[in-house]
Amino acid sequence: MTRTVRLTTAQALVKFLASQYSERDGVEQRLVTGMFGIFGHGNVAGVGQALLQAQVESEDGATGDGVLGSLPYYLARNEQGAVHAATAFSRARNRRQVMAVTTSIGPGATNMVTGAALATTNRIPVLLLPSDQFATRVPDPVLQQLEDPGTLDVTVNDVFRPVSRFFDRISRPEQLIPSLMNAMRVLTDPADTGAVTVALPQDVQAEAHDWPLAFFAKRVWHIGRPVPEPAALARAVELIRSAKRPLIVAGGGVIYSEASEELRAFATATGIPVSDTHAGKGAINWDHPSAVGGVGSTGSAAANELARGADVVIGFGTRYSDFTTASHTIFASEDVRFVNINLLGFDAAKHGAAMLVADAREALRALTTELDGWEVEPAYREEAIDLDAAWQRVVDECYHREQTPLPAQTEVFGALNELMGPEDVIINAAGSMPGDLQCLWRASSPVQYHVEYAFSCMGYEIPASLGVKMALGDDHEVVAIVGDGTYQMLPMEIATIVSEGVKVIIVLLQNHGFASIGALSESRGSQRFGTKYRMRSSSGRLDGSTVPLDLAANAASWGADVLRCGSMAEFRENYGRAAASDRATVLYIETDLLGPNPPGSAWWDVPVSQVSTLESTQKAYAEHLDNQRGQRTYL
Known part of the structure; x- marks a missing residue:
């Protein structure tokens, strides 16, 4: 007779996840190390209750078949930020460990979609557990439920299908067994991996079921190394x-x-x-x-x-x-x-x-x-060495411009590159910074450079710093560098960083606009339109005075220490203070919106308007046609 234990679906989920391990090269470790989340009416009494019960049982030292395995819970401030933190954690662990994210239904769930797309585009495993509407459909429509007059089978969670490597919806408790087995398969696949989404209707989370004990036995998922044929x-x-x-x-x-x-x-x-x-x-x-x-x-x-x-x-x-x-x-x-x-x-x-x-x-x-x-x-070997040596001289020039009155952001990168150790981590994702960093950054180790440029998602950096620090620990200084545009997208995970007592350094560059898109707009004939943070003027355009933002004060309001840097010399001095501190610290410095940036040596195809009354656009289109002639299909 099969031995069983009576648990809710959510309790079974937590117990199962706590029993999963990964192995590669003989190194075995917990696969799912914890869960980020925000509780709402969709998950507070389901997954939330299960996590609480697991924690209490762990603290009490309870034993027995019905005892849940402990799964640490981390309270995030934004669901997208939670996914970014979990993704960064997995990337820093070279995809051998993952974290889960639980949300309520409706907006809590859909807030995760951008994070799911980022994880899947980057081929990074993350486990997403959005709550869903009632499977019974009795209290229909429930709060935050999307109604489709053409079918009752669609929920907002269906938007996860195209951005997930695996998607399933649990409408009955026993469906959890094959679903989670397949979820673990994708999370530990060294090639075909990304966001794994298991949607959990809120009533099913709380429904009890007799689960086979074998489902909760320790299971090791072996990550292979396929050899060349x-x-x-x-x-x-x-x-x-x-x-x-x-x-x-x-x-x-x-x-x-x-x-x-x-x-x-x-x-x-x-x-x-x-x-x-x-x-x-x-x-x-x-x-x-x-x-x-x-x-x-x-x-x-x-x-x-x-x-x-x-x-x-x-x-x-x-x-x-x-x-x-x-x-x-x-x-x-x-x-x-x-x-x-x-x-x-x-x-x-x-x-x-x-x-x-x-x-x-x-x-x-x-x-x-x-x-x-x-x-x-x-001769070819020497040619490569000579070309790189010439380029390193360009890097030195960009790193030490000594530009006034405002430094170029490349000077900030240079200071960080010289101050950070080989096992410290620089984090970035969007804007002009990734381009400058790929050109200039001198990475000494595989861990040092953490730039997300597959989805290039503004707002990734701050929550990613939390995930990377949790993955690597105190032996690594973790530095997230953001511009004012990216900062305004997703700063709230600073509160999570502070509440968890995690020490990271956030470098905040204020240049009052979008440097990357501004430069792209100018080069494509659109005259930096709509790319600067300006007040609306009497002309009706956003070309008035600078918007009176105080992002340093905003960062301090989240609980971080903030050090304002009035010069590059002060920036270097304050970095030393931040590195010596055991608290999350923001280094705030104003930089020049117009660069200069490193010299470009290749093209990027961004379509230009084929017809226009603007001379700048006409000129840009002619240049675009000229560059397009070099495009080819590699066969």
Whole structure:
């Protein structure tokens, strides 16, 4: 006879999650380490009650079949911020551990959609538990329920379907068993992962059921390392051996695979230059002889010069976004061919590549063995070294402009790059900063550079700093750098950071507008329209005086310490004070909205109006047509 225990669906959920483990390379650890959330009428008496009961039982030292496993709960201030924090946590743990997020129904649930899209776009696992309307439909329509006259089966949670790698709705308690098993499968898939959404009707959460005890037994989910298929490996080796000017593009897959040591060894042995994407920066240390920096629209001049002449491009763990390919213009050689090493066949097949569906670490080891004795010509190796050396001189100029009266943001980046240690973490996501950082940041380790640029979501940085700090601990200084535009999107998780006693540093740059979109608007003929924070003038436009914002005071109101920096010298001094503190600290500094930014060396395709009465737009469209001529489809 099957042994059972009577629990509510929510209690069973918590007990199950507390019993799940992941394993890779012999290292076993809890898979779901905690739950962020905000309680409302949809989850307060379901998941909320279950979390409370688990905590009380844990404190009382209770034992027995019906006892729930403890799952720490963290009170967030915004549901989107909670998902960002959970996603950043998983990324910092190289996708081997995750956190869950619980919300009420309606707006609490839909607030998570942006976070879900970010996680799935970045291939980062996160478990989302939005509450849902009554499964019985008796109190229909319930508060915050969306009604569709065409069907009673649609709820707001259906918007999670296109932005989740797995979606399910639990309308009966026993459905939880196959649903959670599949949820764990996707959360621990090294390739096909992202947001996992399990919608929980509020009445089902509180419904009791007799659960088989075997459902709650410790379960270990093994994260594999697929090895290269011999024939595919042979094809890749043959193509690389034929190359005269090969170039490596190191993506996030190298870091998630923890293959940096193997990448350095491969580059040292073969002499192939190594460029990187945002997700892959730090996969090879910036001062390695083969490192040439970021590639693509916001890449270094060194990497982009090599990319234009590359005859074989070797992509490790990259999805080839339009910024990496400079909108299909940067790999310009007429006969360029691709070798793509990726766990996901969808990415490995891009650009008509020779596909190697495998773990990056295993692939690098195999390629190093098979290419033993082969290396690029000495002249090509020296060319790459010389190009990078020239670019490093540009970096030094950008880092030490000594601009007055307001510094350029690149000076702030330079100070941070010099003050932060190799195991400290810089966090950014949107605006002009990611472009400048990919160009300039000298990453010494795989952990140091945490820039979210797949979804490039404003508001990610502050909650991400919480997630990264929770993942890495006090041995790592975690620094989130935000502009005033991003800050105004999602500052409220500072309160969560403070309430949890987490020490992070937030660098807040005030420039009274959108620097990135302003520059893009100007370059595309739209004259920075609508991109500055200005009062509405008598003309009817937003071109009056500066809006009297005091973001430093706002940051202090959330409970953080705030240090105002009137100069770069004061910024450096205050960074030392913030690093020495055990409290969350905001460094506030005003910077120049107009830059200057690093010199660009590649293009990005943003459509320009084909007809216009504005001379600026007409000129921009002519330039757009000129740049478009370099676009191509890689076959």
